[in-house]
Amino acid sequence: MSVLVEISEFVQKGRAKNVKECVAKALEEGVSAKDILNEALIAGMMIIGEKFKNNEVYVPEVLISARAMNQGVNIIKPYLTKEGVEPVGKAVICTVKGDLHDIGKNLVKMMLEGVGIECVDLGVDVSSEQVVEAVKESGAKIVGLSSLLTTTMDYQKEIIDALSVAGLRDKVKVMVGGAPLNAEFAESIGADCYTKDAAEAAEAALGFFKE
Amino acid sequence: MHKISVKNDNRILYAEDGELLGEVLIKNNLKLDHPCGGRGTCGKCTLKVNGKEELSCQYVVKSDIEIKLPDSFDIQTAFAGEEGGRVTENMCLLFDAGTTTLVLALFSLDDGKIVRSITRNNPQRAFAADVMSRIDYAAKNGAEKLTEVIINELNSMIEELNCDNVPTLFVAGNTTMLHLLFGVNPSSMGQAPYTPVFIDKRECRAESLGIKGSCSVVALRGISAFVGADIVAGLNCLEADEERYNILVDLGTNAEVVLYSKNKLYCTAAAAGPCFEGVNISCGMSATKGAIYSCTENTFLTIGGGEAKGICATGLIDVIALMLEGEYMDETGFLEESFEITDNVKVTGEDVRQFQLAKSAICSAIYALVKKAATSFECVDKVYVSGGFSSKMNVGNALRLGLLPMEAKGKIYPLDNSCLKGLCEYAQGRNSVEPLLVNAEYVDLAKDSYFGEQFIENMMF
Ligand code: B12
Numbered sequence: 001m002s003v004l005v006e007i008s009e010f011v012q013k014g015r016a017k018n019v020k021e022c023v024a025k026a027l028e029e030g031v032s033a034k035d036i037l038n039e040a041l042i043a044g045m046m047i048i049g050e051k052f053k054n055n056e057v058y059v060p061e062v063l064i065s066a067r068a069m070n071q072g073v074n075i076i077k078p079y080l081t082k083e084g085v086e087p088v089g090k091a092v093i094c095t096v097k098g099d100l101h102d103i104g105k106n107l108v109k110m111m112l113e114g115v116g117i118e119c120v121d122l123g124v125d126v127s128s129e130q131v132v133e134a135v136k137e138s139g140a141k142i143v144g145l146s147s148l149l150t151t152t153m154d155y156q157k158e159i160i161d162a163l164s165v166a167g168l169r170d171k172v173k174v175m176v177g178g179a180p181l182n183a184e185f186a187e188s189i190g191a192d193c194y195t196k197d198a199a200e201a202a203e204a205a206l207g208f209f210k211e
Numbered sequence: 212m213h214k215i216s217v218k219n220d221n222r223i224l225y226a227e228d229g230e231l232l233g234e235v236l237i238k239n240n241l242k243l244d245h246p247c248g249g250r251g252t253c254g255k256c257t258l259k260v261n262g263k264e265e266l267s268c269q270y271v272v273k274s275d276i277e278i279k280l281p282d283s284f285d286i287q288t289a290f291a292g293e294e295g296g297r298v299t300e301n302m303c304l305l306f307d308a309g310t311t312t313l314v315l316a317l318f319s320l321d322d323g324k325i326v327r328s329i330t331r332n333n334p335q336r337a338f339a340a341d342v343m344s345r346i347d348y349a350a351k352n353g354a355e356k357l358t359e360v361i362i363n364e365l366n367s368m369i370e371e372l373n374c375d376n377v378p379t380l381f382v383a384g385n386t387t388m389l390h391l392l393f394g395v396n397p398s399s400m401g402q403a404p405y406t407p408v409f410i411d412k413r414e415c416r417a418e419s420l421g422i423k424g425s426c427s428v429v430a431l432r433g434i435s436a437f438v439g440a441d442i443v444a445g446l447n448c449l450e451a452d453e454e455r456y457n458i459l460v461d462l463g464t465n466a467e468v469v470l471y472s473k474n475k476l477y478c479t480a481a482a483a484g485p486c487f488e489g490v491n492i493s494c495g496m497s498a499t500k501g502a503i504y505s506c507t508e509n510t511f512l513t514i515g516g517g518e519a520k521g522i523c524a525t526g527l528i529d530v531i532a533l534m535l536e537g538e539y540m541d542e543t544g545f546l547e548e549s550f551e552i553t554d555n556v557k558v559t560g561e562d563v564r565q566f567q568l569a570k571s572a573i574c575s576a577i578y579a580l581v582k583k584a585a586t587s588f589e590c591v592d593k594v595y596v597s598g599g600f601s602s603k604m605n606v607g608n609a610l611r612l613g614l615l616p617m618e619a620k621g622k623i624y625p626l627d628n629s630c631l632k633g634l635c636e637y638a639q640g641r642n643s644v645e646p647l648l649v650n651a652e653y654v655d656l657a658k659d660s661y662f663g664e665q666f667i668e669n670m671m672f
Pocket of ligand 1: 059099100101102103104105107108143144145146147148149150151175176177178179180194195196197198199201341343344403437464465480481482483484485565568569572655656657658663666
């Protein structure tokens with residue numbers, strides 16, 4: 001088994017320690033950091049994402065896989081910079097004001113990172129001003145908004161409106177999600193995209209960067 | 212509708228076709244003990260139906276029948292004051308204002324017994340199902356309509372009980388329900404930091420709320436936006452120890468959890484979600500006729516005994532436990548394909564995921580409070596479990612699935628309507644909960660990293 005396949009499998013099993021060992025071994029063998037990232041770490045995470053979508057694995061498995069992947073990424077980071085590998089793109093992500101639920105948001109963030117997108121995570125209970133500020137500062141092309149409460153989902157619209165007022169609406173794609181939402185609601189508030197789960201969110205985000 | 216003649220004192224009760232006899236008796240304040248939780252195993256609720264011995268918890272009413280309650284049953288007390296009984300100065304009303312159901316009871320202070328009571332659906336359900344959606348409705352449309360319908364319903368219940376001349380009406384309910392009852396908009400509880408407009412005990416004249424009669428209305432205090440007066444009332448009928456802890460957990464949508472001794476009380480809401488009411492479960496339904504409520508390897512039971520229409524909480528717990536035991540599902544909650552109970556009723560992979568969220572939220576909240584109190588289960592004596600289905604649940608299965616912590620094994624005490632019982636105590640001037648509330652602390656699980664870790668971990672089986 002090639003070391004890349006091995007890494008991918010350890011990512012899927014969530015074995016952080018093995019991932020670290022194998023990544024080090026691969027680097028020693030002269031495999032490029034870019035290949036380790038795309039063909040091993042990201043590849044493994046994508047398989048987990050697909051399984052999550054099909055209900056084969058659930059939140060705990062995704063979280064441990066993401067942790068394992070991250071530890072691998074940390075090792076190769078300096079090499080990536082050296083090789084001049086740029087992230088696919090940047091996204092700003094948060095749970096909106098009035099809401100403190102963050103598990104879904106964190107999963108989305110991990111899945112985005114799992115396909116190579118860099119995430120600026122603003123945390124929970126985030127205001128429209130904070131989002132506008134973060135988009136300006138990071139130059140992110142994607143804004144991801146999460147709401148788990150019927151009473152906070154309307155705030156997503158306020159954020160979208162604030163982006164318009166700040167003249168940033170054309171520069172970003174707004175993705176929204178969370179259990180009480182659906183596609184119609186997303187459309188009604190002028191979002192660009194709604195997805196039911198984190199794996200689809202990552203696919204959709206990749207799609208935006210490829211546009 | 213079938214007639215049930217009670218031979219003991221020639222009283223007539225009525226039952227829907229297919230209703231369980233046990234349920235009919237409970238509704239009429241004729242509760243026979245069934246320590247087995249109505250599973251038909253203990254035989255304690257045996258009575259005679261048309262001369263033949265039957266278990267009331269299993270017997271389905273399909274025609275007019277004649278029953279004889281066991282001689283040991285004190286029917287006089289149970290029926291004391293019924294119908295003909297005059298409403299006296301020494302009676303009061305108790306109102307359990309639930310999100311789903313409303314219960315109004317006429318209570319006699321002379322002998323400390325409920326004289327009669329009625330249960331109705333909360334008419335606010337027509338506007339929005341759960342608490343949060345009602346808060347949302349009130350934020351957008353004002354609270355007036357929600358207040359109006361509940362006051363109207365209460366008045367019609369008072370009328371039915373024929374008791375608009377009692378001096379006092381005691382009320383408990385969750386914080387949102389009390390806001391709506393008093394005509395206060397609950398919208399501030401819709402967003403973090405979820406601040407209620409009022410949380411203290413509230414008293415006023417019935418007239419000022421548009422309630423019939425001229426009694427005073429006394430609403431118990433709550434603790435926070437999501438641990439309300441209903442939980443406080445519940446605690447008021449439970450034991451407390453100086454040092455050692457007891458736990459109260461309500462297996463409902465908001466899933467309040469309280470860990471308390473006489474010295475200290477910690478509480479929180481685990482927000483389990485509505486899956487125990489059958490919402491978000493593909494064949495889920497509430498515990499009504501046609502629901503599978505119990506399931507073993509070879510057979511299942513439906514409420515009313517007829518064809519299975521869906522599955523309610525207790526049935527879901529049994530089925531998932533079976534799936535785990537039979538290795539149809541692994542410990543991560545993965546199943547290859549849906550588990551079919553009948554041609555129409557099945558449990559899907561997605562259903563299991565919903566269950567995992569709910570059970571882990573509840574179990575993890577309990578662990579989080581135990582940790583917060585810097586104690587351990589060795590110092591916990593009793594785990595009281597309230598909520599609609601708790602007394603019918605297979606406790607062994609609930610433990611095995613991790614809905615309740617395994618450490619609580621042997622310490623679990625299911626409760627029936629603890630809110631109403633606590634109100635009975637309160638009405639009699641017994642307010643044992645008051646001192647507990649002096650040192651009450653609300654634990655915000657959203658900021659509790661230990662809860663966060665546990666929530667992920669306990670999703671597994
Ligand atoms: C865990 C939980 C909590 C935890 C939160 C822990 C945390 N750090 O997040 C705690 C216990 C603190 C909590 C508290 C409350 N909760 Co809560 N909570 C839940 C619970 C059980 C699970 C939510 C969850 O994590 N799901 C798992 C994740 C993975 O799913 P998800 O968030 O939907 O995310 C997926 C998708 O939606 C999507 N997605 C999510 N975000 C985004 C963003 C983008 C951009 C995209 C594209 C996709 C996407 O991808 C994710 C992965 O596939 C639900 C009930 C349930 N069974 O669902 C209630 C629930 C959400 N809570 C609810 C409520 C009301 C509360 C409270 C306000 C009141 C209470 N106690 O009941 C409090 C206070 C909230 C607070 N303090 O913030 C209600 C909401 C009801 C409503 N109609 O609005 C629910 C439904 C339960 C109920 N009572 O009915 N809660």
